[in-house]
Amino acid sequence: MLDDNIFLKILNGEIPADIVHEDEHCLAFRDVQPQAPTHVLIIPRKVITTHADLTEEDQQVMGHLHLVAVKLAQELGLEEGYRLVINCKDGGGQSVPHLHMHLMGGRDMKWPPG
Numbered sequence: 001m002l003d004d005n006i007f008l009k010i011l012n013g014e015i016p017a018d019i020v021h022e023d024e025h026c027l028a029f030r031d032v033q034p035q036a037p038t039h040v041l042i043i044p045r046k047v048i049t050t051h052a053d054l055t056e057e058d059q060q061v062m063g064h065l066h067l068v069a070v071k072l073a074q075e076l077g078l079e080e081g082y083r084l085v086i087n088c089k090d091g092g093g094q095s096v097p098h099l100h101m102h103l104m105g106g107r108d109m110k111w112p113p114g
Helices: 006-011 056-075
Strands: 019-022 026-030 038-044 082-085 101-105
Touching: 006 026, 006 038, 019 056, 026 056, 038 056, 056 082, 056 101
Parallel strands: none
Antiparallel strands: 019 026, 026 038, 038 101, 082 101
């Protein structure tokens, strides 16, 4: 349910988060269950349930999320490289019904990821 969305609660200040970036379009914060030494979640302020729900109206916000990821990677010292992941729906590993991008780095990333 969207009203049970933990990311919406973080956006509304109901749940604390270790915020590393905030602007009018998105919020970025450290993952509480990191899968890499640096693991940040970047979420749009607009509730978009899954990647499959994107529309042409979301082009600007999605481009913005990517530019924020570049900025954060630089600020967080990920000059050796990083991985961006967007999981889509349950079968794609999405656990929160709010589109989000994982920015992970600080270690070598293997392929395939799993």
